[in-house]
Amino acid sequence: MPGGSGPVADSHSRDVILARIRGALGDRPAPRPVPRSYERSRDFPSVLDLFAERVADYRAIVHRVTDPVEMIRSTLAGKRVAVASDAPPDWLVPDVTWLREPLTNADLDTCDGVLTGCAVGIAETGTIILDGGVAQGRRALTLLPDYHLCVVRADQVEGTVPEALARLEPTRPLTFISGPSATSDIEMDRVEGVHGPRTLEVLIVDGGTA
Amino acid sequence: MGDTTRNPVTWLGSPAFPTAAKTALADDQLRRNLKHATGLIRTKRAGAVAELADWEQLRLSGEAIKDDVLANLDTYLLRFEESVTARGGTVHWAKDAAEANEIVLRLAREAGADEVVKIKSMATMEIGLNDALQAGGVTPIETDLAELIVQLGNDRPSHILVPAIHRNRTEIRDIFKATMPGTEDLTNEPVELAAAARAFLRRKFLSAKVAVSGANFGVAETGSVVVVESEGNGRMCLTLPETLITVMGIEKLVPTWQDLEVFLQLLPRSSTAERMNPYTSVWTGVTPGDGPRNFHLVLLDNGRTDTLASTVGRQALRCIRCSACLNVCPVYERTGGQAYGSVYPGPIGAILAPQLGGDMHDKHAASLPFASSLCGACFEVCPVRIDIPSVLVHLRAKAVEAKPRYSPEAIGMAAMSWVMAGPRRFHVAQRLAVAGRLLSRGGKIRKLPFPGSKWTNSRDLPAPAKESFSAWWKRTRG
Amino acid sequence: MLWYSVHTGKLWVQISRHPMSSSGSVSIVPTEQRAGRVALFATCLTDTFFPDTARAVVRLLERLGCSVEFPQGQTCCGQMHFNTGYRAKAAPLARNVASVFAGYDAVVVPSGSCAGMVRHVYPDLSVTPGPVYELSEFLVDVLEIEDVGAYFPHRVTYHPTCHSLRMLGVGDKPLRLLRAVKGLDLVELPAAESCCGFGGTFALKNAEVSSAMLADKMSCVLDTGADVLTAGDNSCLMHMGGGLSRLQAGVHPVHLAEILASTEEEPWVTPLATR
Ligand code: SF4
Numbered sequence: 001m002p003g004g005s006g007p008v009a010d011s012h013s014r015d016v017i018l019a020r021i022r023g024a025l026g027d028r029p030a031p032r033p034v035p036r037s038y039e040r041s042r043d044f045p046s047v048l049d050l051f052a053e054r055v056a057d058y059r060a061i062v063h064r065v066t067d068p069v070e071m072i073r074s075t076l077a078g079k080r081v082a083v084a085s086d087a088p089p090d091w092l093v094p095d096v097t098w099l100r101e102p103l104t105n106a107d108l109d110t111c112d113g114v115l116t117g118c119a120v121g122i123a124e125t126g127t128i129i130l131d132g133g134v135a136q137g138r139r140a141l142t143l144l145p146d147y148h149l150c151v152v153r154a155d156q157v158e159g160t161v162p163e164a165l166a167r168l169e170p171t172r173p174l175t176f177i178s179g180p181s182a183t184s185d186i187e188m189d190r191v192e193g194v195h196g197p198r199t200l201e202v203l204i205v206d207g208g209t210a
Numbered sequence: 211m212g213d214t215t216r217n218p219v220t221w222l223g224s225p226a227f228p229t230a231a232k233t234a235l236a237d238d239q240l241r242r243n244l245k246h247a248t249g250l251i252r253t254k255r256a257g258a259v260a261e262l263a264d265w266e267q268l269r270l271s272g273e274a275i276k277d278d279v280l281a282n283l284d285t286y287l288l289r290f291e292e293s294v295t296a297r298g299g300t301v302h303w304a305k306d307a308a309e310a311n312e313i314v315l316r317l318a319r320e321a322g323a324d325e326v327v328k329i330k331s332m333a334t335m336e337i338g339l340n341d342a343l344q345a346g347g348v349t350p351i352e353t354d355l356a357e358l359i360v361q362l363g364n365d366r367p368s369h370i371l372v373p374a375i376h377r378n379r380t381e382i383r384d385i386f387k388a389t390m391p392g393t394e395d396l397t398n399e400p401v402e403l404a405a406a407a408r409a410f411l412r413r414k415f416l417s418a419k420v421a422v423s424g425a426n427f428g429v430a431e432t433g434s435v436v437v438v439e440s441e442g443n444g445r446m447c448l449t450l451p452e453t454l455i456t457v458m459g460i461e462k463l464v465p466t467w468q469d470l471e472v473f474l475q476l477l478p479r480s481s482t483a484e485r486m487n488p489y490t491s492v493w494t495g496v497t498p499g500d501g502p503r504n505f506h507l508v509l510l511d512n513g514r515t516d517t518l519a520s521t522v523g524r525q526a527l528r529c530i531r532c533s534a535c536l537n538v539c540p541v542y543e544r545t546g547g548q549a550y551g552s553v554y555p556g557p558i559g560a561i562l563a564p565q566l567g568g569d570m571h572d573k574h575a576a577s578l579p580f581a582s583s584l585c586g587a588c589f590e591v592c593p594v595r596i597d598i599p600s601v602l603v604h605l606r607a608k609a610v611e612a613k614p615r616y617s618p619e620a621i622g623m624a625a626m627s628w629v630m631a632g633p634r635r636f637h638v639a640q641r642l643a644v645a646g647r648l649l650s651r652g653g654k655i656r657k658l659p660f661p662g663s664k665w666t667n668s669r670d671l672p673a674p675a676k677e678s679f680s681a682w683w684k685r686t687r688g
Numbered sequence: 689m690l691w692y693s694v695h696t697g698k699l700w701v702q703i704s705r706h707p708m709s710s711s712g713s714v715s716i717v718p719t720e721q722r723a724g725r726v727a728l729f730a731t732c733l734t735d736t737f738f739p740d741t742a743r744a745v746v747r748l749l750e751r752l753g754c755s756v757e758f759p760q761g762q763t764c765c766g767q768m769h770f771n772t773g774y775r776a777k778a779a780p781l782a783r784n785v786a787s788v789f790a791g792y793d794a795v796v797v798p799s800g801s802c803a804g805m806v807r808h809v810y811p812d813l814s815v816t817p818g819p820v821y822e823l824s825e826f827l828v829d830v831l832e833i834e835d836v837g838a839y840f841p842h843r844v845t846y847h848p849t850c851h852s853l854r855m856l857g858v859g860d861k862p863l864r865l866l867r868a869v870k871g872l873d874l875v876e877l878p879a880a881e882s883c884c885g886f887g888g889t890f891a892l893k894n895a896e897v898s899s900a901m902l903a904d905k906m907s908c909v910l911d912t913g914a915d916v917l918t919a920g921d922n923s924c925l926m927h928m929g930g931g932l933s934r935l936q937a938g939v940h941p942v943h944l945a946e947i948l949a950s951t952e953e954e955p956w957v958t959p960l961a962t963r
Binding site for chain 1: 355
């Protein structure tokens with residue numbers, strides 16, 4: 001079994017490094033309390049408006065709807081779209097060819113796009129976080145297709161980074177998505193579209209406003 | 211440090227900084243590329259930071275959290291090891307570059323790979339992993355766009371975040387055309403260049419058995435590892451291959467999950483000047499049915515514990531590799547990164563490379579702390595408040611200690627200190643200095659012999675005044 | 689406008705916040721009480737090369753009602769030694785400064801970097817410094833004066849030197865002082881906060897990089913069309929002025945103190961005229 005190789009060979013180094021650390025910290029700097037005077041939450045006039053605006057800032061396409069199904073139909077009709085095995089049945093409208101997990105990498109690489117839900121959204125940074133929970137599937141699902149349609153419920157959106165992190169279970173595999181895949185590697189300017197989905201479309205589902 | 215082998219954190223045979231800088235300064239294209247890129251990112255960073263009213267409080271927290279990690283590094287490392295292991299990962303410890311390279315090569319071979327895909331990682335660059343893998347018959351494939359540009363161009367990195375910052379779009383197009391099949395009609399449009407890289411690497415991602423990554427953060431409490439990226443190449447490497455090997459410097463920890471709320475605000479705004487980078491991945495050990503089946507974590511020392519031993523210098527280990535200090539540095543802006551002769555260039559490189567390397571007798575390493583006008587712009591932007599100017603001065607003292615006691619400079623400094631320590635001697639010296647007026651015309655000296663020529667090559671020097679202020683005071687008021 | 693009057697044996701200063709009108713809000717400040725015993729720390733560079741600056745500080749402070757002392761035992765703050773890595777050689781100089789200036793209520797330094805050295809580095813050399821102030825700090829924070837009654841009919845641009853900006857944090861104090869100077873046409877320096885490239889021994893050890901930084905700074909200075917380049921530090925001014933002089937650019941480097949000391953009765957004259 002590959003990877004069965006244990007760290008036995010390096011256990012000596014472990015002792016050496018720990019001993020070096022204890023030696024280096026001969027002075028054992030006295031613990032200082034960590035100041036946490038930054039803002040854990042902020043007073044945004046409307047968290048949802050901000051979320052929509054900031055997601056769109058990354059050149060993602062944003063829609064605000066009261067019911068996602070119509071928008072799913074009009075956006076995906078005629079396409080071959082991957083979904084997690086536990087995608088809500090009402091999303092699976094008839095005019096779309098649905099590819100349900102389990103799928104191979106080749107399936108994902110050749111489909112037209114993927115439809116998922118999410119775990120949490122961050123308004124201030126325009127971020128969507130997936131944690132592999134309901135309707136999100138494994139990480140490769142939202143990575144290989146070139147197009148990602150993501151449904152975000154209003155109650156999933158938090159204002160700030162600290163508020164969002166507090167809602168997550170850190171030991172789940174997490175993916176934070178802020179706009180379509182991009183790079184700043186050419187002259188330090190952001191260009192969309194490298195390895196991840198080149199188009200990100202977000203449906204914000206808000207029972208109140210349309 | 212490095213009892214048997216040289217620490218590859220600095221590149222073998224690098225000239226001292228002033229010499230390398232001279233070559234870099236003569237490259238007009240490089241100067242223009244750097245000026246353009248650093249100018250752009252500086253303005254953008256200032257805007258991204260100004261958006262957060264509590265930026266200074268976040269910096270103070272970031273500093274304190276990292277100081278806590280360093281002050282209790284042994285405890286946190288053990289806690290981290292325990293958490294990673296409990297979630298199905300395997301933890302390895304590497305004292306130095308050679309040992310880390312050996313571990314990664316062994317693991318890659320055991321997984322039956324002759325090729326590994328790599329996410330850009332400073333730690334693996336620092337240890338020269340690519341050369342070691344290649345020598346061991348395993349081909350490393352860089353998947354980060356800038357790394358790919360450097361790799362395909364047979365070049366060296368010049369920036370922490372954007373290793374190909376010294377290249378402009380046209381140069382990148384030319385490198386791709388020369389090395390990627392099917393790119394004959396490529397233009398220099400960034401979108402097209404990115405698409406070419408996407409097509410070139412996709413097959414590699416789908417077939418690779420092993421991926422190698424670095425880590426931006428490790429959470430001691432949970433064993434979670436965090437990789438912050440833009441392009442999605444990181445996600446590919448972290449999720450598709452069966453085996454994932456992560457090389458992480460021992461200082462990359464944060465104590466708790468909550469601590470990340472500070473760094474996930476500080477890092478993106480400081481590095482790419484974004485509210486959030488496009489993709490951040492967090493994983494803990496192995497998750498059945500999602501991602502790699504084998505996860506190996508290599509904890510790397512390679513000079514970090516030596517750095518930790520210095521009460522002044524250890525703050526360099528707070529660094530989160532955002533590269534903000536490079537982007538604002540007036541020296542970096544003119545010379546670019548390669549002149550520093552290390553994977554860590556710019557202000558952070560000037561304090562980190564010599565400390566990790568641990569040999570101030572090395573002329574190149576000893577020249578790095580002097581590669582700064584001490585203007586302090588780096589400290590001002592550093593998200594974890596590393597007082598880089600103070601560490602530079604501290605390391606200058608180490609460099610001086612390593613020099614022969616009777617170097618011309620040391621003698622000059624000692625003489626000046628002796629003269630200045632006594633006001634009478636100082637006043638005599640001032641009167642003698644007036645003789646310097648003989649070299650001047652119109653109160654200006656235009657040409658001096660070496661080492662004064664270092665000044666007068668590009669600037670005039672005022673002649674000492676006919677009467678010093680203290681002499682005037684004594685004459686008129688004393 | 690400002691003037692002095694002796695009142696119950698104490699020196700008082702009256703300052704009008706509106707220099708052009710005599711009816712502006714007026715505050716009455718007992719300068720000696722506020723400043724106490726004031727000493728000038730001229731710094732070795734200014735003492736030797738730029739005595740006009742030191743004389744200007746004295747003239748200015750006396751005009752504002754301070755009595756200024758110049759302790760003859762002063763030499764050098766030790767910054768060059770310290771910053772070049774010769775800590776042990778800096779220590780005796782630091783001790784000398786501390787002992788020469790012991791007992792003063794305010795030590796005024798016409799140099800941001802020397803003031804920064806004394807305030808921020810001396811503790812690290814186990815030397816306890818007295819209360820030192822860079823000139824603009826002393827004027828604005830201690831004397832609480834922005835309009836010093838100066839007259840300087842020239843086009844001026846101001847370079848904030850790195851140590852005054854980032855080590856001391858003088859902020860816009862020098863600019864506030866300059867804005868209140870009668871006749872002065874202040875033009876903003878592009879990329880003002882970029883280092884001029886001096887950096888002490890950096891200018892020699894990395895002469896080429898230093899010169900490249902200087903070239904960019906000079907082009908910004910020339911862009912302003914100013915006749916006078918000012919700053920709070922003669923070391924940086926010597927560097928920038930040396931470059932401008934080599935180009936024969938016709939821009940004079942003038943220390944902030946000399947601008948603030950200049951009055952209608954005794955205006956600043958270009959240094960070439962006196963050489
Ligand atoms: S030293 Fe500070 S500014 Fe420079 S890369 Fe590290 S964290 Fe960023």
